[in-house]
Amino acid sequence: MSYLKFISGLLSGLVVALGSVHAQTATKIVVPFAAGGGTDQYVRILAAELTKRGTQIIVENKPGASGIVAADYVARSRPDGLTVLVSSLGTLANNTVLYEKLPYDPNKDFAPVTQIAYQPAIIVGRADLPYHNIKEMVAYAKANPGKINRGSPGAAILTNLAPMSFEKNVGISTTHIPFNGDAPAVQALLGGQIDIHGTSLTGSLPHIRSGKLRVLGVMDSRRLPQLPEAPTFKEMGYDLEATLWYSLSVPSATPRDAIDRLNKAVNQVIADPEFVTKARAIGMEPRGGTPEELAKFVRTEHDRWVPLLQSLNLPKQVQ
The missing domain is CATH 3.40.190.150 (Bordetella uptake gene, domain 1)
Structure with missing residues (x-):
């Protein structure tokens, strides 16, 4: 074996050894x-x-x-x-x-x-809806039973469970439409297939900032720093937090x-x-x-x- 091959093999072995040590300690x-x-x-x-x-x-x-x-x-x-x-x-x-x-x-x-x-759970709705916040949505739902279609990323997800709990407490009912994840639900909302959607801020933020969607309510004790204009449920008289x-x-x-x-x-x-x-x-x-x-x-x-x-x-x- 040549000297260069010996050194090359030695260095290769050293790299493998160091990689093994890194994998064990990281x-x-x-x-x-x-x-x-x-x-x-x-x-x-x-x-x-x-x-x-x-x-x-x-x-x-x-x-x-x-x-x-x-x-x-x-x-x-x-x-x-x-x-x-x-x-x-x-x-x-x-x-x-x-x-x-x-x-x-x-x-x-x-x-x-x-x-x-x-991430606080939030309810978002299309910008063309006749209600602008959760309090107005509740009044609309009571006056128009069964007229609101509500999306969620799935039946067992918190962003469905929290709205369900809220609706039960305030005495309204929406038609729940579960989706296989948040992204398809947001697209359905943008396309007009649903009216409101329980979600988190990450996926909907670009559409809120563009004016296509609006936050109807934030399920936290304080407003979102990213959207300080969006009201909390508590501000509108509803004791609900869900994160x-x-x-x-x-x-x-x-x-x-x-x-x-x-x-x-x-x-x-x-x-x-x-x-x-x-x-x-x-x-x-x-x-x-x-x-x-x-x-x-x-x-x-x-x-x-x-x-x-x-x-x-x-x-x-x-x-």
């Missing part, structure tokens, strides 16, 4: 949605900032089966703090109602790390010191004003906290929304 954040969506965009901004600050992060997308593919993958991973799930109401609560049998147990297989962000939230979870046997290191790193990033500005530009509101706070929050959300989902009597799916 933290992998698993996103249960396809690349390019709002959650994925946010996690990649977070990952870039964490890496810049010394916590090496790899983002991996594992979409499919309402988050089950990603959740099962993380639940079965080595509990060393290096494989992390972007978790939500769906993976930690709603899937227990929607599926006959899950390959993971949300109560036993995961340990909480921290919340990372939320699409995102958190980080790890396999349940992960050592507490590994959880605390990641928690500290993430919370430092999402408190940075520059990071908050970047997050809000895509419709996200950063929100952190302790593992204990996340665990309590998940229990509260479970107890609030799962019974409503159960009341729909949806046929359970087989994963």
